[in-house]
Amino acid sequence: MSVNITLQVYDGPYELLLDLIKKNELDIYDIEINVVTAQFLNYIYAAKELDLELTSDFLVVASTLVEIKSKMLLPKASVEAQEEEEDPRKELVQKLIEYENFKKTAELLRQQENYELRSFHKLKEDFSYLDDFSLLQGVSVDVLTKTFQNILTRYEKSTVEHHIVMDKFNVKLCMDGIYHMLRVKEKFFFTELLSSYALREEIISYFLALLEMCKNQLITLQQNSTLTDIWVVSKMEWNHE
Structure with missing residues (x-):
């Protein structure tokens, strides 16, 4: 048998x-x-x-x-x-904690993406790169997670009522916005990309765009000491001819 x-x-x-x-x-x-x-x-x-x-x-x-x-x-x-x-065991423990924190962040972003799909009927985008936290070279996952949550909390407290435009915020459009900003200056704060009263969808879309550009080694992320913002640093060489 x-x-x-x-x-x-x-x-x-x-x-x-x-x-x-x-x-x-x-x-x-x-x-x-x-x-x-x-x-x-x-x-x-x-x-x-x-x-x-x-x-x-x-x-x-x-x-x-x-x-x-x-x-x-x-x-x-x-x-x-x-x-x-x-x-x-110290190094192993640090890697386990970093992996666990990144998985939690990835799950949070997936939940938000599913919410946006139900609310705005967006086409599904590929977030498989969120399973690989090695793409984050300039900042630890734990610190990045805390800073991202701080930014979300700060903007949610200051948000006022305003009209939501369908499909205004998606990763592709946000990446275009980051490219434009990088042509102006090679280093800037993440919050400089956001409008004065940024919606949760806008913040998360820009954050996902940053992760995608990190994966493609176009930028690096650096942490400021107060955990209130994230430095975005260009790795690209522009042809100004």
Whole structure:
């Protein structure tokens, strides 16, 4: 008698790790590395048995987990040495938190996009690039998320009633607006793109346009110290002839 075995499919190794942490009710800042390493490797072995293709990222993270586990098993010379030595899990924890924050931001933007589709009958646009947070080189995901939420809150408090023009704000048009601004100056604040009483749809459309241009390596994003705005910096070379 044949037995059907199903295996949950994950978008990447960090999503798998976060799921293991959640299922085992672990503290993300104090991961029981023995538990997650064993279960992570079991998943890879099971996927191999079922002929599921995993990206090389899974193997990289697997080797990282094994390395961390080995370091944590090494005997410490003294209590002072333990206090001075950096936790080998620190870098992994930072990457997990950054990934989790970016996924939350991506989900927020997808929800807004679905709302706009229902409200304004817009054509669906491709937001698959939101799954790859490596495109953000000039600012951390955590800081970018906080700043974006601060901007939304600030404009929602100052917004007054005014007419909404159908399809006025979409990513393509917003990218055109950014191109125009970059021809005027090579560095400017994100809020300089927005009207005085910007609607939520306008802010999010321009933000998505920035992410798309980051993906295409046309701009970089930099953070101001107060978390109230985002610097947009051009990476393009203009032909002024």
